[in-house]
Amino acid sequence: MSMYQITAWITTFITSVICVITYLSNSRKEVNKRWFLMSLSIALWSLFLGFMFGAKDAKSAFIYSKTLMMGASFIPITFYHFVLVLIEKQKEKKQRSILLFGYLIAIFVFLLNFTSLLVKSVSYKTIVRCFYPDAGYLFILYIFSYFAFFGYGCFLLFKSEKMLPMFKKNQVRYILIASGIGSVGGATTFPLWYQIQIVPFGSHFVWLYTFAISIAFLRYILMDIRVVVTRASIFAFVYVLVLGIPFMIAKVAKPYLVGAFSERWWLVILGIGMILAGIGPFIYIRLKSRAEAILLKEERKRHQDLARASRDILRFTNLDALLKAIIHSLIRIMRIKLAAIYLADEDKKVYSLKSAWQPPIKNPDLPKQVIFNSALIKMLSNRKDKPLTIDELNFYRRGSDDLEFLELKQIFESLKSQLIIPAYRTGKLMGFLCLGNKYSERGYSQEDIQVLMVLASHATLAIENAIFSGQERERQAILFHSASLASLGTMASMMGHQVNNRFQAVNNLAGFSETLELMLDSKKDFSLDERKQLIEKSITSLRRISDEATKGGETVASIRRLGKLSSEEFSPVALGEVLDVALGVLRYKIKFDEFNFNMDVLDTLPKILGDSTQLGEVFFNLIDNAYDAIKERAEANSNPDYKVEGDGLAADSQSHKLEGDGLATDSQSHKLEGDGLAADSQSHKLEGDGLASDSQSRKPELTIKAYIKRNDKHLHIEVSDTGMGIKDDFMPKLFVPFYTTKTSSGKGTGLGLHVIKRIIEFHKGKISVESKYGEGTTFKIELPTAEAREGEKTNA
């Protein structure tokens, strides 16, 4: 069996397999049908070619050559038709005429095989060592059609390459090169028909050609052909060296080696060969990376930018800002015309457009919603995290009437997109990114898509984070408000109590009327002096009633002030007034004779820009807490067995249970809100004037101090007590939401230091605490003056 026969049948085998695969993969697609027909023609041709090469006599050789030409007659036209369908030009009028013409020629050539006009005869040709056909008069027609159709087909491929999207471009390049080489290779068989002594070496490689083309169009994503060619060349180069060098050495240096090593001289060669084979791969890899770095420099840079953007977006906590950032990065780095993000709306069963940009249009005309069971979502869900391009849809299209394809194509068009990247989180489709065409009109390469997938997964994480933060903030705001209201409730309740006391006093004094009545009833005779006394007593009572009424009125006024629930109306407020409100309420509960109350707050201090109600709450709570701490300590000192429950601030052990509620959020907010607290928890100060051991004989102190520092537009306020203090362990958790919940005489809830901190921060201030357990605590507050805040506004 000759080489020719072997290679011919290899071609047959491979081409037949390709036939079958092509048919099975997608028989309804036009391009597959065309390729199937062409492969079939080639398979038939090569089958009989093989037989012909193996023919033992002229007669059988003659028959085989006719049959092989029957197969061959259709090769050119089927190729041409395949190309047309590939570049989607088969419907053009001009092309249809050409096709018709081509098929007619093919049929004609086919029929010619029944005569000897195509294949005149066979003769034994030494150059191939077998019988080989001789050309008939009309063989030239076949050659003509062959070159015409292959040539023009390749030309069309070449021309169309520029205008195709990336993936098709690659395909076309592969096919063009393969066809070019293949057709030239095929043509090498012609000269010998005319006794021109050229070896038909091309026939050995036909299988390669069909194989290459099949790969090109059966696989959807192909490596960039430049990369393939580069790698192949470098590989060839390296291995030519690896194999060639020992060979060269053997040839050139053989005499010397034999001289040196006699019979074992070839071991040296082998040794050199092995060394080279060892280092060969490394050289290959290095050269390959260098070459590809240069080749793909621009693409690599883009991908690096995208990778960096992926990491950057993780720092966003605001959802809107995050989405805008993602879209801007995509448009800028990928240089595309449009980007949009859709996110799932759990309750509404749709994916809503959250952010989009089509420079310069800020709100491009895109569908606002995509429903859960639209074709697009179904397709994305089926493919898990694989991105989807319109090209791929086209590729897998099952024929021109594929309804699903048409629906998807319409969706893509309405989304103005070329690529859609799904965002998955815990197995669910959270949303998707839509990317439009690149400005360069080139498609998305495989590497592009891979990098974009990384961006998408980072984006998904960041989006989830932002949503969670947003929800957290909302939740905190709600908790804050209810705590605020509860605290206000307590204050109002206390004030109500005070008013009731005023009324009781009024009642008591008015009760003098009852006394008078009793006296009148007794019908006793009153002396002048006695009458005078009664009248004077009445006058006193009435005056006192008036006083009590006035006091009541003042309390009502403070209740009225409370009634202005925290609107965000900031106005300049004097600290003195705020403290008056707070103390006014507390005067009821706090026995100011039990301790030394020092207030060092001058009227001349600058005003704070703020909400007097909220600030009132803050100081009300701080002073209340301070007072409780003092009482605790007094208890502890008088009763040695008395154990302080919890952190010294909570009077009730329930506070620990409440802390457990939402611990995850506690630690998170602690991280988010850290400002000055970490620093302060370490330092402890001896409070006041060294009351440590001597607490029993000395009166406790509660001090409120306010001052300004030079060149610092802040008002500094300190509320300190010589109470129980706070244990070290509890210091870090001090400002955690609801950590401190205490009951004051069983009524209401304290504001909790967390809420106090929020109010201070809302006023653009800072709060910190220093404490020593057993000795006392100082809260330090810093608030910008009204002047400073005004300055901010004018600067902004």
Added chain:
Amino acid sequence: MPKLFIVDDEPSFEEAIKPFFELKGFTVFTAQSGEEALPKIEIEKPDVILLDMHLKGKLDGLGILKEIKEKSLSAKIIMLTGMENDVKDEALKIGADKFLTKPVTVKVLYESVAEVLAQDK
């Protein structure tokens, strides 16, 4: 002559209520805090005690109530408060005989005192 003990830090109680009840035939004692009241109560053994919830000093109304009950004094106790009624149940549980919310008129005070005094008989 029934004995009435008033524990309240509001001075108008002593000024105005005391004369009234005295005219009605009571002997009236007053105190402004728990610490002041308890020893006096033990000595005088009043029949009725008018006790305010919120007082100066360490003990509040409930505390004093408990102390009185612990000492098994036989006085009837009327609690008086200006705040909400959420401790009403507790006070009654500990052993208060009546619970009033301020403001109350002198007349109501008198009627309550008469009512609790009549309870045993």
